[in-house]
Amino acid sequence: MAVFTVKNENVQGKAVALDDLILTKDYPTAAGSKMLEGFMSLFDAEVVPRLQNAGYGIAGKVNVGEFSLDVLGETSHFGANRDQNGNLVSALSESIKTENAFACLCTDSNGTPRRAAALSGLCYIKPTYATVSRYGLVACVCSGETVGVMAKTADGCAEILSVIAGHDDKDGTSLPQNMIDSAKNADPICKVAVISSFMNGLSADMSEKVNASLASLRANGIEIEEIDDSVLPLAQPAWNTLSAAELCNNISRFDGVKYGYRTANYKNIEELYTNSRTEAFGLLTKMQLLYGSEVLSTENYMPVYDKALRMRRVLCAHFSELFASYDAIVLPACSQTAYVETDTDTAYNESLYTAPASICGLPVAAFGGIQIIGKAFSDYALLSLVKKTEGGAAQ
Amino acid sequence: MKFETVIGLEVHVEMSANSKIFCSCGAKYGAEQNECVCPACCGMPGMLPVMNRRVVELGMTAGMMLNCRINRTTTFDKKSYYYPDLPASYQTTQWFAPIAVDGKVKIETDNGEKFIGIKQIHMEEDAGKLVHDDWTDTTLVDFNRTSVPLIEIVSRPDLSSAKEVIAYLERLRALLRFAGVSDCRWEMGTMRCDVNLSVRPEGSTELGVRTEMKNMNSLSAIEKAIEYEAARHIDAIVSGTEELVQETRRWDDIKGKSYSMRSKETAGDYRYFPDPTLMPIVIDDAWYDAVQATLPLLPEDKAALYMEAGLEEKTAWQLVASRRLCDVLDAAVEAGCPIKDAANWIFSDCMKLCNREKLTADELPVNGQDLAKLIALVKNGTVTRPNAARVLAAMFKDGVQPETFAAENGLLAGGNDxxxxxxxxxxxxxxxxxxxxxxxxxxxxxxxxxxxxxxxxxxxxxxxxxxxxxxxxxxxx
The missing domain is CATH 1.10.10 (Arc Repressor Mutant, subunit A)
Known part of the structure; x- marks a missing residue:
């Protein structure tokens, strides 16, 4: 299967690829789903004109898993990408490695781009929540998803981030420009904590990969402390509750009535809704929809959904406590270096590593098998840290 | 056994906010189908809501007029259900922290004054409209009304007769119109009402089985529906021929009967949850005070002032039926016009022109200063009375200045033209x-x-x- 769902053969300027949840008026946007196959947006996402006005060209639309909820794009309606050995290879990283895009913009809710970068030798930054406009993203998990940047180097990520970040009146959650600008003056990262419990479930080669990156950090003068922490793993169930509920609500607009896939098989409006959605959505999406609608029901709202909202507060407060002693927190990006077979549990299991930064909207850089989670607005400081491990000028 | 009726109302009022609640589309009545739409109010993927500040101010105004406590931090929630007139398959409304709570409204009843409690007022977006086309036997959707801002005013079950309900609705309408929250026109659907009704033996403190009649859109229908439904409930209890169930019913005004629509068991679960795309709205003291400063006097207090100033009782009450008429009159008086003259002109020539142009009193297009100028020209003999009517017509149509227009068109009396x-x-x-x-x-x-x-x-x-x-x-x- 191709890396791009649509490729621009005539790119003007440095080429930036867009994942297929970012709406473009010139190219179809399917979000990896049969539901939106061939869907043409009436408008561009805010990040698109920001890139174009800065002289970048759009390389094309990159194939993603359905609503980018999966491990490495395997649930795409257009097929998964695999290497000769059958291992899943994310189209996001391939757009840079084999298609020569300078960078790729990736929607990050369930951590797919973090895994993709960490396993492919690229660098990725998920910026602080609400510093990049979400206007024009196929919305899935509004309270946590952000547009991130993948590139070969930390400098490449920083270059593109500085173009797409900024206040946008069209996004009601967008932060004021002065707060977004404060990321440029963040303190450098000197001391980080590695959470030991997260290291236990890794495959042997993944452990090796993570330890090599930690060694590289140490070699560049970063102080690393290993600590135990029982709170951060709780982000996983909380995040999955919030994200399933929001997904369920956000994609309920895809009902077969106005645009997108419509079943040929219906006699009334109920059947039109049910059959269109049954035929167009994949299994992982359906599991999320079932769970999401369940946790929002009258019986489960307080004991489940509201609890997850409260967990988000606890986690944010907990991160603040950790940041009193450490500049950043290091977690593995995922549990394995390669995935062949995945099922709906795999995506859930892997969210153990990615949920903490997602649920609290914190910036996180991913490279060499690890993620480094920083305080809000430490985006460029995280990238400077990654740059040191690339052998760049240490400061 | 004697029974008493217990009624609570949910009143929907379309706000006069010029644009929709979360996008900049216009919200004008009578536009071509699907003329006032954009990707946001059509629920297209990728669009995010942007709060209309004016809507919040009108919501606060409504709360203040109905003696509510304003929630200084107010939030929006999503309510999910599938229907073709709801393009995003969810409605953005206020469930957990509505704009205003715990108010009361005074009405006059046969037994004197009574206070009707207001449980809450919340802001929300309207849905679109389905239009059935008999010619092609298809149903078409008009999204002009989607995301038009509404407030829903939820009363406590303090009403006990159709007469009280009418008095309450008329009072709400007068207050909201006077404060400029809405034009509250039943015939245009900018005011609609759901009636929740139950009956119980007189003196009992327990509530009976409640039924809800949705989308009532005229006072006469509401009155008939309440009388019919109360009689049906009493009959069911006394004769036992019908078991009352908690359900939503539809009122058929032509047949004069209500019909079951759906019962509680089959009612959907709306799966409310806080909308993460709209930040909580924090109303600080400065904002609160600024909105409070714009509140008008109550209509009855305003009428009393007019009577003190020399107007007849009937004229004073006619004036306070429309905030616009009061504003024009006040501005004319401010500009030096005697109040009686201004009132006479408003109710004779101005209203005559309004009727001819099919405008309501609220749409009176002349301003008070210009009206005062014209009246002064007539009083000092510069323009004759018949010519003044023609000058006024031009002021209506083109907003001309009376003196300039009269001079340029040979309408000055006795002048050497x-x-x-x-x-x-x-x-x-x-x-x-x-x-x-x-x-x-x-x-x-x-x-x-x-x-x-x-x-x-x-x-x-x-x-x-x-x-x-x-x-x-x-x-x-």
Missing amino acids: DRVDAVVKQVVDENPKAVADFKAGKEKAAMALFGQAMKLLNKNCDPQQLKEKIFAELAKR
């Missing part, structure tokens, strides 16, 4: 036969000349003055 003189001379010169007829005693001949002159002047002159000038010219011959 060379243009009129020239035309009079011309028609008399060109019509020797008419002159001869007039001299021979045929008075009608003068009217023919008058008509021709009027035509040549494009009707831009004072008729009385023209008549006099023609007679004067004829007398010279």
Whole structure:
């Protein structure tokens, strides 16, 4: 299967690829789903004109898993990408490695781009929540998803981030420009904590990969402390509750009535809704929809959904406590270096590593098998840290 | 056994906010189908809501007018259900922290004053409209109304008769119209009402089984529906022929009956949850005070002031039925016009023109300062009364300044208007036969000349003055 769902053969300027949840008026946007196959947006996402006005060209639309909820794009309606050995290879990283895009913009809710970068030798930054406009993203998990940047180097990520970040009146959650600008003056990262419990479930080669990156950090003068922490793993169930509920609500607009896939098989409006959605959505999406609608029901709202909202507060407060002693927190990006077979549990299991930064909207850089989670607005400081491990000028 | 009826109302009112609640689309009545739409209010993927500040202010105003406590931090929630007139398959509304809570409204009843409790007022977006096309046997969707801002006013079950309900609704309408929250026009659907009703033995403190009649859109239908439904409930309890169930019912105003729509068991779960795309709205003291400062007097207090100033009771109450009329009158008085003159002009010439142009009193297009100027011109004899009506018509139509318009169009009384003189001379010169007829005693001949002159002047002159000038010219011959 191709890396791009649509490729621009005539790119003007440095080429930036867009994942297929970012709406473009010139190219179809399917979000990896049969539901939106061939869907043409009436408008561009805010990040698109920001890139174009800065002289970048759009390389094309990159194939993603359905609503980018999966491990490495395997649930795409257009097929998964695999290497000769059958291992899943994310189209996001391939757009840079084999298609020569300078960078790729990736929607990050369930951590797919973090895994993709960490396993492919690229660098990725998920910026602080609400510093990049979400206007024009196929919305899935509004309270946590952000547009991130993948590139070969930390400098490449920083270059593109500085173009797409900024206040946008069209996004009601967008932060004021002065707060977004404060990321440029963040303190450098000197001391980080590695959470030991997260290291236990890794495959042997993944452990090796993570330890090599930690060694590289140490070699560049970063102080690393290993600590135990029982709170951060709780982000996983909380995040999955919030994200399933929001997904369920956000994609309920895809009902077969106005645009997108419509079943040929219906006699009334109920059947039109049910059959269109049954035929167009994949299994992982359906599991999320079932769970999401369940946790929002009258019986489960307080004991489940509201609890997850409260967990988000606890986690944010907990991160603040950790940041009193450490500049950043290091977690593995995922549990394995390669995935062949995945099922709906795999995506859930892997969210153990990615949920903490997602649920609290914190910036996180991913490279060499690890993620480094920083305080809000430490985006460029995280990238400077990654740059040191690339052998760049240490400061 | 004697029964009493217990009624609570949910009143939906479309706010006069000029644009929709989360996008900048216009919200005008009577637009072409799907004319006032954009990707946001059509629920297209990728669009995010952006809060309309004016809507929050109108919500606060409504809360203050109904003696509510304003929630200083107010939030929006999503309510999910599938229906083709709801393009995003969820409605953005307020469930957990509505804009205003715990208010009360005073009404007059046969037994004196009564206070009706307001449980809460919340802001929300309206849904679209389904239009069935019989010709093609299809149902079409009009999204003009989607995301038009509404407030829903939820009363406590404090009402006990159709008469009280009517009094309460009329009071709500008067207050909300006076404060500029909404024009509250039943016939246009900018005011709608759901009636929750149950009956119980008199003196009982427990509530009976409740039924809800949705989307009532006229006072007469509401009155009939309440009487029918209360009788049905009592009959069911007394005769036992029908078991009452908690359900939603539809009122058929033509048949004069209510019909079951759906029961509680089959009612959907709306799966409310906080909308993460809209930040909580924090109302600080400065904002609160600024909105409070715009609140009008209550209509009855305003009417009392007008009566003190010398207006008749009937006129005073007519004025306070429309905030616009009060504003025009107040501005005219401010500009030095005697209050009685201003009121006379508003209810005679202004309303006559409104009727002719099919405008409501709320849409009266002249402003008070200009009206005061025109009245002054008439009082000091600069413009005659019939000409003033023509000046006013131009003020209505083109917003002209009365003095300039009168001068430019020969409508000044007694002024030496060379243009009129020239035309009079011309028609008399060109019509020797008419002159001869007039001299021979045929008075009608003068009217023919008058008509021709009027035509040549494009009707831009004072008729009385023209008549006099023609007679004067004829007398010279």
